[in-house]
Amino acid sequence: MTDRPLRADDTFVHRPAEMVPGPAETCVLGVVVSVPEPWAQLLVEWRGKCGDPQARLVPPHVTLLPPTEVPVAQRGAISDHLSQVARQHPPFVMHLAGTGSFRPISEVVFVAVAQGIADCELIAGDVRSGPLQRTLSFPYHPHVTVAHDVPADMLDMAYAGLAEVHAEFRVDTFTEFEQLPGGAWAVSREYRLTGPPH
Numbered sequence: 001m002t003d004r005p006l007r008a009d010d011t012f013v014h015r016p017a018e019m020v021p022g023p024a025e026t027c028v029l030g031v032v033v034s035v036p037e038p039w040a041q042l043l044v045e046w047r048g049k050c051g052d053p054q055a056r057l058v059p060p061h062v063t064l065l066p067p068t069e070v071p072v073a074q075r076g077a078i079s080d081h082l083s084q085v086a087r088q089h090p091p092f093v094m095h096l097a098g099t100g101s102f103r104p105i106s107e108v109v110f111v112a113v114a115q116g117i118a119d120c121e122l123i124a125g126d127v128r129s130g131p132l133q134r135t136l137s138f139p140y141h142p143h144v145t146v147a148h149d150v151p152a153d154m155l156d157m158a159y160a161g162l163a164e165v166h167a168e169f170r171v172d173t174f175t176e177f178e179q180l181p182g183g184a185w186a187v188s189r190e191y192r193l194t195g196p197p198h
Contacts, residue, residue, distance in 0.1 A: 026069050028179040029188070031082065031127050032061035033094065033120065035144055039167040043111065043146055046162060050147040050154040057184050062094070062113060062142045064124040064174055068134055077131045079189065082176060085126045086191035090198065092119040096144060096167040099159045107150070109158040110143035111165055117142055123174065 035043060040060045048055035070078060095115035102108040113120065120142040128134055147158040171193065178188040 025072060027072055027075070028067050028069050029065070029078070029132075030063065030067045030177045030179075030185070031065035031132075032063050032175050032177065033171055034173075034175050035060040035062070035096070035167070036169050039096070039165075039169075042165070043144060043162075046146050046158060050158050051150050052147050052154075054145075054148060059185075060144050060146075061175075062116075062120055062144055064120065065127045065132060065134075066136070067179065068132060070131070074131050079176075081130045081132060082127065082174075082189075082191050085123065086174065087194050088126065089119070089123050089193050089195040091170055091172045091193045092116055094119075094167075094169055094171050096165065098165065099146070099162050100143065101155065101159060103155070105138075107148065107152075107155060108145055109147040109155045109162075110145050111162055111167075113142045113144070115168075116171065119171070127174075 034040070043060040044055055047060075093115060094113065096111045097114040098112050100110055100112045102110070121140060124140055124142070128136075146162060147155050173190045173192050175190050176188040177185045180186050
């Protein structure tokens, strides 16, 4: 146990360049289900309104693989692995509805996944295997972060202000992000879900 505060596993944070591994040996990847428009812009605006510095750096998403440091030499094997995972899972419908919070464990407010939880759990479990095998600090809980490490009144504002939000959309792909040397996140590749229906 450390003295550091507990955080949600899926925190895609901006890190200064000196904190990002050098390009020659390792890189940091994450895998997510991206939230489409028009809801993505709404959630970005709310995150900005709450003073969250991640508002413009991290697109709204449901995490499948938290930021994970991997050897650059494994990128080919990782792409093959993610392609195989995508071929095993069919597209599905995701419904976001209402808000939740990880407080007091983590200063996070999120939009809840009301439909699509089981799909995310199955895909995330398969993603976190093979060359991306890793354990999580917290049980997997699909959600869309809308405020993180901001003052309590801003967390309360996000919690109340998005309580009535509803978004329903079809998920056809998941996305691999890579952290750039400057610390921001960029899309590396999208993987199309082509598996047979469950």
